[in-house]
Amino acid sequence: MGNSFFYPTRRRVLTGMAGMAGSFALSACANSDEAKKHYDVIVVGAGLSGLYAARLLEAEGASILILESSDRVGGRIYTMDDVPGTPDAGGMEIGQMYARARSVVGELGVALEAFPSSPPGMTIHYEGENTTMADWAEWPSNPLPDNIKAIPPFALMRSAMPRENPLEELDSWLEPAAQAHDIPLSDYLKDLGDSDVIRKMINVSLQGDHAENISALGELRKARVGQFERSNGPSEKVVGGCSRLTDAMAASLTSEIMKNKKVTEIIRNGDQTIVTCGDGSSFSASHVICTTPYSVLKNIKIEPGLPELQRLAINEIPYLPSTVFYFTTSEPFWEEDGLPPTMWTTSILERIFALASNEQPVAVFWGLINGNNSRAFDMMSRAQQEQTILMEMARIRPASAGKITIHKIHSWTAYPHNRGAWSYWKPGQITQFGSIYKNAHQNIHFAGEHTATYAAGIEGAFESGERAVHEILEM
Numbered sequence: 106m107g108n109s110f111f112y113p114t115r116r117r118v119l120t121g122m123a124g125m126a127g128s129f130a131l132s133a134c135a136n137s138d139e140a141k142k143h144y145d146v147i148v149v150g151a152g153l154s155g156l157y158a159a160r161l162l163e164a165e166g167a168s169i170l171i172l173e174s175s176d177r178v179g180g181r182i183y184t185m186d187d188v189p190g191t192p193d194a195g196g197m198e199i200g201q202m203y204a205r206a207r208s209v210v211g212e213l214g215v216a217l218e219a220f221p222s223s224p225p226g227m228t229i230h231y232e233g234e235n236t237t238m239a240d241w242a243e244w245p246s247n248p249l250p251d252n253i254k255a256i257p258p259f260a261l262m263r264s265a266m267p268r269e270n271p272l273e274e275l276d277s278w279l280e281p282a283a284q285a286h287d288i289p290l291s292d293y294l295k296d297l298g299d300s301d302v303i304r305k306m307i308n309v310s311l312q313g314d315h316a317e318n319i320s321a322l323g324e325l326r327k328a329r330v331g332q333f334e335r336s337n338g339p340s341e342k343v344v345g346g347c348s349r350l351t352d353a354m355a356a357s358l359t360s361e362i363m364k365n366k367k368v369t370e371i372i373r374n375g376d377q378t379i380v381t382c383g384d385g386s387s388f389s390a391s392h393v394i395c396t397t398p399y400s401v402l403k404n405i406k407i408e409p410g411l412p413e414l415q416r417l418a419i420n421e422i423p424y425l426p427s428t429v430f431y432f433t434t435s436e437p438f439w440e441e442d443g444l445p446p447t448m449w450t451t452s453i454l455e456r457i458f459a460l461a462s463n464e465q466p467v468a469v470f471w472g473l474i475n476g477n478n479s480r481a482f483d484m485m486s487r488a489q490q491e492q493t494i495l496m497e498m499a500r501i502r503p504a505s506a507g508k509i510t511i512h513k514i515h516s517w518t519a520y521p522h523n524r525g526a527w528s529y530w531k532p533g534q535i536t537q538f539g540s541i542y543k544n545a546h547q548n549i550h551f552a553g554e555h556t557a558t559y560a561a562g563i564e565g566a567f568e569s570g571e572r573a574v575h576e577i578l579e580m
């Protein structure tokens with residue numbers, strides 16, 4: 106196998122599009138009075154996968170309409186342009202092996218750079234006390250049993266996983282032999298001597314709500330992809346933030362991108378597919394590429410209905426609850442208390458990273474709250490959230506009291522266009538659903554990071570958009 110990455114020849118693409126172009130011409134004539142346009146392809150969602158699919162199709166002459174529910178392009182690529190240091194609230198790391206992403210970056214002249222170095226080290230805040238990562242193993246309040254005392258709390262889960270990843274290839278997770286690993290992630294904790302202390306520690310950076318509810322196979326797959334992505338060196342960032350990439354992709358398209366168009370129905374009608382939005386507007390196309398996350402796709406009516414197992418997968422595959430927040434400080438409180446500015450904590454704030462810019466070693470602090478703490482945060486009003494950040498920071502790092510300015514809080518869980526950071530698998534779901542996640546339904550094709558087989562994250566979104574385009578061309 107390997108990372109399957111190929112482009113169709115131009116001849117093959119044009120042959121594939123010929124039928125669609127013909128039907129477009131006919132329907133445009135038939136409806137010329139109303140000037141109701143029929144498109145070759147409607148792309149639902151202007152995130153990376155949708156923009157990339159549109160880019161590939163447009164290059165081959167297809168007529169395309171992109172419908173986007175929010176008031177911006179980019180989806181989970183979202184640079185906080187109004188926050189000092191313009192940090193990314195979503196995807197930011199471009200791996201060295203992100204072949205498709207890097208190819209588009211090059212074509213559009215988007216600049217990449219190394220991540221500026223933040224101050225070294227990490228403060229560990231455990232149950233009301235502080236130490237540093239360097240001192241953790243010898244720290245008198247370290248509650249771990251002697252044999253694992255030296256493992257930093259954020260590395261506990263990783264250390265419990267098999268040293269040799271049983272997944273040889275990037276798509277091995279879909280092979281029947283891999284199903285033996287489709288078990289609760291918590292099963293691995295037994296070797297660490299599972300305890301409440303360990304559970305509390307691993308929950309801080311867990312990519313889900315509980316280790317019982319996460320498939321170990323899904324995590325092994327992520328680890329396998331990560332190993333591949335890091336095999337050629339550290340990832341890079343887009344200069345000015347990752348939204349510069351999606352902005353450039355959108356600007357390079359000639360197709361219309363309609364924003365504030367929340368798709369609510371995709372209905373097959375003869376050889377046309379009618380896509381209807383929440384404001385009552387509707388559009389027709391020969392094909393639809395739907396890139397919305399499952400978390401919102403489950404609320405889109407699709408007719409004829411999807412096969413039962415596919416519908417079940419869409420309804421049940423979970424998304425990681427995640428909230429991010431940003432603050433700056435009037436003074437460098439970390440110089441006052443002598444601890445590293447970046448923090449791993451057992452507080453509701455979980456992890457707080459000091460992000461550097463090219464000008465400053467600490468340009469802004471980025472808080473990252475996942476899982477149940479994100480849900481708890483979402484239950485608060487904005488004023489309560491701000492108060493919680495200020496009070497918790499004053500408790501964890503007393504030297505920060507009175508010095509913090511909060512700039513932004515963004516919940517991916519509450520954000521109606523995503524309802525979560527990314528999809529993950531519950532134990533048994535990979536076995537139950539297999540590769541159904543990417544099955545086309547008649548002329549409706551599914552893309553988005555959740556439908557990628559080989560890559561994940563940003564590159565997974567590109568891979569999925571490319572695969573959906575191939576499906577259309579090969580029909």
Ligand SMILES: Cc1cc2nc3c(=O)[nH]c(=O)nc-3n(C[C@H](O)[C@H](O)[C@H](O)COP(=O)(O)OP(=O)(O)OC[C@H]3O[C@@H](n4cnc5c(N)ncnc54)[C@H](O)[C@@H]3O)c2cc1C
Nearest residue numbers: 150152153154174180181196197198368522553554562563
């Ligand atoms: C906090 C965070 C950090 C991350 N860090 C990284 C990283 O460092 N590296 C990496 O590789 N990946 C990272 N990722 C993942 C990466 O950002 C995503 O995998 C990728 O951006 C997903 O692109 P997509 O096109 O699949 O989905 P999306 O970007 O979600 O695009 C879907 C689009 O559909 C729109 N939409 C939703 N519902 C409707 C509807 N009903 N009608 C019309 N439009 C609709 C949405 O508004 C959105 O624009 C991160 C993600 C998060 C949240």
